[in-house]
Amino acid sequence: MASNSFGNIFKITTWGESHGKAIGVVIDGCPAGLEIDEKEIAAALALRAPGRNAYTSPRTEKDLPEILSGVFEGKTTGAPISILIPNKDVDSSKYEPIKDLLRPGHANYTWLEKYGIFDYRGGGRSSARETACRVAAGAIAKKLLDHHGIRLVAYIRQIGSAEATIAGDDFDAIHTSTYQSPVFCPDPKAASAMAELIEKAKAEGDSLGGVVEFMALSVPVGIGDPVYEKLEANFAHAMMSLPATKGFEIGSGFRSVAMKGSEHNDRFIQDAGKVETQTNFAGGILGGISTGMPIVGRVAFKPTSSIMRPQETLTTTGEKASFQLPAGSRHDPCVAIRAVPVVEAMAALVLADALLLNRCVKL
């Protein structure tokens, strides 16, 4: 039990508070011999960075990760990889006036009750800033997936009422259009509608929820471990450990409820000597183990809790209070957008771990 760790073999431990000196991650169990470049990690972090466009928070901090261990002459050595990301652009003074308020939708009430102490500055340890560490670790996990020919992408599927249409599983097309889109949505028409919704919500000082979808291609058959380490269980765990998540689906998801078995059963077929299924309601997983078909999952993010409107609440001592975040507070109107690279990172961590575990199952 270590509540700040994730994974079995490819295991990460993250640390750090939003407004502390730095945040960081230790990756234990990465195989030796993997080529690693700090710049690739920085590039991954840049995708998650705030201030990337008008639809994310204007915090201007550029994350420059530093690899402190585990890499020698450009390659991993099998030793733990420690990555440190300094916190540079922090201004805790804005949190002073609200530090004694129970913030609606936030974690300060529950953390304070649990621990009797809470680093309120920027949300402390409960801040989504922690997810930068996941992205850094995920960048390394993705290198391992690359090595095994696995391709992985995440994108916005829905924001508010605007839903994207994703046709097929053409990785390159989806990947390119996702990263060309300011809202990480590969469907340009839907992306426009989303941008409009965000502008409107922003103008109203309000916020929106969203759905992030991830897709993994060329995952070999046989990845994932029964019973409690099922691939979908580990994806669900990974995704629901992200701040602001309210739901997870694999394949057909909640839509499967209204389907008949005769529809939902994906039929096995041969394609060029390879076993495939004609449909993929399973989302690439049967019995917790990969089928070789695309793995597709979705994560629901609630609307951002930090809104720019007056709110009623209580103080930590139980008195009624009303408050409004100061103008110029840096908050994303829709956290799902910046969560895209984080979802991708978590999917990469789950798959990297499952790939390694799979080496141990046969004589």
Added chain:
Amino acid sequence: MASNSFGNIFKITTWGESHGKAIGVVIDGCPAGLEIDEKEIAAALALRAPGRNAYTSPRTEKDLPEILSGVFEGKTTGAPISILIPNKDVDSSKYEPIKDLLRPGHANYTWLEKYGIFDYRGGGRSSARETACRVAAGAIAKKLLDHHGIRLVAYIRQIGSAEATIAGDDFDAIHTSTYQSPVFCPDPKAASAMAELIEKAKAEGDSLGGVVEFMALSVPVGIGDPVYEKLEANFAHAMMSLPATKGFEIGSGFRSVAMKGSEHNDRFIQDAGKVETQTNFAGGILGGISTGMPIVGRVAFKPTSSIMRPQETLTTTGEKASFQLPAGSRHDPCVAIRAVPVVEAMAALVLADALLLNRCVKL
């Protein structure tokens, strides 16, 4: 890493195949001093048992669990509790004709690819029979929750297109009406519609999906551990480790996506000196930690993969084949129904573990 174990402090390890001699569970970490009665475990298993009514499979086996260790003079001793459940009513001959077929929606293809060997009889280790062990362990976890005043119930929220209306959080009312209902649905009108849908699907040799909801009341504030042991992450992991699950939600779930932050932020209020929230879109959890409000989650189950219709598939050697399960095969037209006590058990295991972990977080 142990793929057949779940939990940190209150930890279970399950074993056994559908058509082996027995299945069982070892519970390690249950506190000493808890009164345990084999009959209570048998009663919990009876709720999950097939053949309970017309809407579940007619397998007539009555599960008589045997406690082999860890209980002395009626109380837990702190030693591991081993529970064995014999497999009595097994007939593997029906699986002979289909043992070389890739069964649509089933795990035999992926398991065979992974391990190079598969106990095909009744689905072997991949069978939902394994969940009986979870129910047995959950019965003991529930005793621990009882001791701490926590109340827990699960019920059918939806089957096919028929959705139940659950008003409020009156535990006794929901509990009573759930267990009076042949489909475990506390809303009698919806329950009738569900029963009809099932009858129809059965007549067509087809199957239906469903949604199981669980609710935990009187959970103290502060249960659940950041960052990777968030309560909702552990619930998600627990539920998505169940066979046939395709989705998980906490609180507002996927519905939150179309909401605004100003709507979704639950307002903190005082009620009789106790901090509560006016609404509960959070589902009783903020930042991974319980708020003291009802915890509400939902699990989507796909339509049963075993259907009584002809199906096309491949053999394990890649040849085309068609097959039909023999008349009289014992399969649930909707697995969600029998999953109700299993979901409840998994929720109990998550909460019991979190309760114990919470003893270690302060000086």
Added chain:
Amino acid sequence: MASNSFGNIFKITTWGESHGKAIGVVIDGCPAGLEIDEKEIAAALALRAPGRNAYTSPRTEKDLPEILSGVFEGKTTGAPISILIPNKDVDSSKYEPIKDLLRPGHANYTWLEKYGIFDYRGGGRSSARETACRVAAGAIAKKLLDHHGIRLVAYIRQIGSAEATIAGDDFDAIHTSTYQSPVFCPDPKAASAMAELIEKAKAEGDSLGGVVEFMALSVPVGIGDPVYEKLEANFAHAMMSLPATKGFEIGSGFRSVAMKGSEHNDRFIQDAGKVETQTNFAGGILGGISTGMPIVGRVAFKPTSSIMRPQETLTTTGEKASFQLPAGSRHDPCVAIRAVPVVEAMAALVLADALLLNRCVKL
């Protein structure tokens, strides 16, 4: 955390009390495809069985292990292997008169203080009976070692003041002479001296300590994981988790303290194209990782706590008391002897786990 489990990938969980219905072990993580025969496990248990000769306790129970899961058509399937060993020859009545006494050298005082409840019958969960489960699991681990060409043996190195001379590392010679010896000592002269010492101690109602040594040959270079999973650390953990152990050594052990570095540094040499060391003070491990040389470790067992003499003690309520175990009580005058197959089993478990972990360390 699960205090009744051992191992990372090849993981065992044991359960059961000395005088309960049964004891057992669940082995999770054994690779699929290993041929397993119940008889081999029974044979391993027979070596540990009491009543094997005059120098061990006369308890006549013959352990007949039953494999309940994880093996299909004679081979492991990758599913957890559950082994049950019934407790047949138990008579708890002898423990009645002493159940309220703090037994010198025994665990009942500390367990009672810890848990507030103690199954006193035969020592309950604290009994060395638990080690039968280790032997059963170790028999399977040894099959995996066999598959990889690793050979493992344990034997008595010392009893009381009588110490054996072990020349070289001729596996077959050591193995054969060990299992021909009634005290598991491959040095026949020392074995005679040991037998005499035991007879004498027995006649005096007293008991003796012993040292068990284990040797693993043909372990490939590179097994064992830095930093906290060093091979010697895991051996130490494994051995010191056995009842009655007071010390552990690897290679030169405590003897190294009085050596100079210039003596102790094993010189690397080539032998037939293979890197070896001229001496092996390291005991086959450098930096936690196997060198390819024989791995040699030793475990110190205290003299049996159950003696046939009057003893002074306190009752559980703190009053002075004197007691004597009834004539005919079944206790080994030297627990080290029956510990030989247990030490071997634990060494096998450590090596099997390390072998599997080693599959994950390189690209």
Added chain:
Amino acid sequence: MASNSFGNIFKITTWGESHGKAIGVVIDGCPAGLEIDEKEIAAALALRAPGRNAYTSPRTEKDLPEILSGVFEGKTTGAPISILIPNKDVDSSKYEPIKDLLRPGHANYTWLEKYGIFDYRGGGRSSARETACRVAAGAIAKKLLDHHGIRLVAYIRQIGSAEATIAGDDFDAIHTSTYQSPVFCPDPKAASAMAELIEKAKAEGDSLGGVVEFMALSVPVGIGDPVYEKLEANFAHAMMSLPATKGFEIGSGFRSVAMKGSEHNDRFIQDAGKVETQTNFAGGILGGISTGMPIVGRVAFKPTSSIMRPQETLTTTGEKASFQLPAGSRHDPCVAIRAVPVVEAMAALVLADALLLNRCVKL
């Protein structure tokens, strides 16, 4: 499985190489509310620092630990505590000439074989430098022990042939005389003999082994968890995970082998209403659980592998080679001395973890 982590609830993960930018440790699971001061950690590190006196290596680096997270307003928050220790005084050039040699007694051969890559500078990850992280973490664990009234000390028991006499368990006397001694030995007469032996070995370019003993007082009854988390098993694991260790003993240790049960059985007595034992051969632990008596253990360290004499060896490609470390190389003639604070730290980590685990064992 994470080979760079130790502990269950109070869990550490260390990272870093001897000549990398920094080393560090993440402590997860430390209870909230503990007062922590960077200076206390620095003070603990100073005791382990090289160059402290003539008997340890002259490396002059002063370790200035930096707490990067988990502490707010001087107190732990329950979040992970990340401590970073920069590597300042590193000169890797001395390792250039020997980087292709198999170093006798060192880990470079086995690591290279295992990973296919090895950071040879200063021993890389296999360096004892890693133990500075254990000392930093141990300083925090000791604060938790202090809070519970537990007192802990380690000291040199033996160097080469010189053995100290430790009378009784007067903590203050032992503690004071240990830290006044340049060789951390509380027996001044033995300390002088040890200093002489070290001077002699140094003059000969040779090295010596040593025994470090630790003693924990006022440990409450009931700490430690059966079966595989026995206190002595965890101490053994902790200590044998240290570089250069060859043996571990608890209480009577290997000496118990030549004792009779009638001698070794510690008799229970009452002292001022408290249950004690007249002798303490058990070393404060029965059945893996603390008795309330002093816990006493010992760790054997081999003579330092780095010696200042010519040595014969092989190159990494298998050719014969002879080498001598350059004059002025910084190596301890007896690693046991600087290991004293490290052994103390590991004992503290084991006890802190066991203390927290013990909160979960009863209703």
